[in-house]
Amino acid sequence: MAYHSKDSKIWHKFEKCVDGNNIERDNKVSGPAKKLCEHCKDIEKGKAKR
Numbered sequence: 001m002a003y004h005s006k007d008s009k010i011w012h013k014f015e016k017c018v019d020g021n022n023i024e025r026d027n028k029v030s031g032p033a034k035k036l037c038e039h040c041k042d043i044e045k046g047k048a049k050r
């Protein structure tokens with residue numbers, strides 16, 4: 001599920017993304033923004049740990 005922070009152009013794909021987890025619940029908006037987060041790209045490629 002895509003989500004991003006109100007004040008950011010970077011969006012996230014995975015709930016477990018560390019950057020995504022830093023977004024305060026109040027600032028969290030669902031849907032993609034301009035740019036996919038680098039961590040999420042790594043997770044997608046299966047490069048991220050765990």
Ligand SMILES: [Zn+2]
Nearest residue numbers: 012017037040
């Ligand atoms: Zn992310």
